[in-house]
Amino acid sequence: MSWTPDYPRTVPERRPPGHRPRAPRWTLGFDAPLSLVTSDYLALQCAGPDDPAVGPFLERVRACHTGRDGADAPEAWELLAFTDEAGRHNLVHLGYWRDATAHARWLATAPLPRWFAELDAAAVPFGAWHEVVQVPLDRVETIYSDPRRAFGLAACPGTRRESMTVNGYFGAARDRLPVSAIDPLEAAGPHRRRARPAASEGRRLRAECGHNTAVIRSGQYWQNAEGEQLADYTEALEPKLMAGMAHLREAADAEGTLSLRVMTSLDRETLRPLRETSVLGHFHTLASLEGWAAGHATHAAIYEHAIAKNRQYGEARTVVTWHEVFVLPRTAAFAYVNCHPATGILPYATSVLAVEPDDPAADSPAVYGG
Template sequence: MSWTPDYPRTVHERRPPGHRPRAPRWTLGFDAPLSLATSDYPALQCAGPDDPAAGPFLERVHACHTGRDGADAPEAWELLSFTDEAGRHNLVHLGYWRDATSHARWLATTPLPRRLAELDAAVPFGAWHEVVQVPLDRVARIHSDPRRAFGLAACPGTRRESRTVNGHFGAARDRLPLSATDPLEAAGPHRHRARPAASEGRRLRAECGHHTAVIRSGRYWQRAEGEQLADYTEALEGWAAGHATYAAIYEHAIAKNRQYGEARTVVTWHEVFVLPRTAAFAYVNCHPATGILPYATSLPAVEPDSPAPYGG
């Protein structure tokens, strides 16, 4: 038996009457009820993969999953890296939990999050820590293939289930259980900071606006080859670079699903978390375009839990 929150709908759904999606999709079900879903992003921001701070960061990542320190380790996790718009190299440990208490213990006792909480802003690198933790009625998942588990779906006690709430504008909103009773409207106008945040050399705590949506989209093509790989890396990457409409990628995905069917090896998925205003993220000596700094509604400076010595 699978469990997901389900409310009687009092807010009109976006799905047109009689709509039938043209491609199959799957959502996420749980074997048992849970109160909060957590994704946690502690990260290092440095000059490059060979930066001296990278080694100690990776050592703490390893410690999170071994020995005594691994007691409350995330149920699923990924190690990510990317170069951001400022040319900084970012290493990110992304963890998922179904148990919020286990996550709280991990924050309090494990070397990686404790180190970020203690960093002095004078360190010669940046660090950031974003925690996304919401009730399950504020989470929506969709997968193009049930055979691959990514993100929250990689946690034990979860399963992919067929879903038909897709293929129409507003489908992502309709997939959120809370959208049945809450219009999920912003409390005020969207904003972008008039001036960049004075974030370098400082420790800041940034707050987001009510009903901020955090969307993580994923693509997996490790097993793809030949025509499918060439089609994906040429056509869709070109689409992303050219900022074409969402309809273009959707129509293309539909066509390729019909063409390859069960033989399709390029898998896509995304997850949406709609945050309450209480969500807060921390940034230490980061450039002003990091994370939500350009959009944060509040940027109070905070002191580290206790001064930490120089190092990664």
């Protein structure tokens, strides 16, 4: 039995009558009901992988998953890295929880979030940021091209990949969001770049994004690809993907892009890069993301290539793609400490508030329904 919410539809679905998908796809099912799902991104922003701050950061990461400090640890977690717009190295701890109370306890007691809460923005020689995405289950949708490996939220216990047919047409992602049956998920205001960059360096900021902001993590996994399939990914599909991401960054004002990061997955023990990446994107609304997917040549190139290769290789396909989408209710607040002003949602935040490390607000990087 699946516990995904199901509402009587009052908003028309996007699925065309009689639609049959061109390729099989799977979505995430849950074995028990739950109130909120959480993905928690806590990152170090520094000069490079050899920066002196990396070692202490990793020590706190590992402490969060062992002994007494690991009591409320994420049910699934990853290490990722990327170079941002300013050339800074970002090392990211990503955790997933099905239990929002366990996550709240982790924020209050675990070494990594406590370290972040106590940073003195005016004194540290590095930056750090904390973005928590926490939503009811009816504001989550997922899709996987292969059910045999658990990615992202799917790595949590008590979940499973289920075959589906709500895929293969524009608007399918919206239709997979249970809340879309009763809510058009519209924005409360326009997409607008802030008139002046946030004065973020040397300060601790809380930045808010607007109602119904859409957050997508879209993954690519080719760790097991060899020969022809490996060459196809690196020489054909990956360049098309990067062209699409470059467009979404460069046309951010027109496309509704708030933030876009292409992250590489790391081996948790050796820190070696894996043949796995994921794009973490924040968009003004789901409609912004849909507009690019439905109408821009860069997405058409990615989509048609993936469909063609799935047809060619079938179950022997060793390149796996997937995504998870969260639509944020009301307001979410993200925290940035001594970061450069292009970090995360800072260029488009609906509000930015400076806080002190001992301010109670500094201990709450995200507020659900706040």
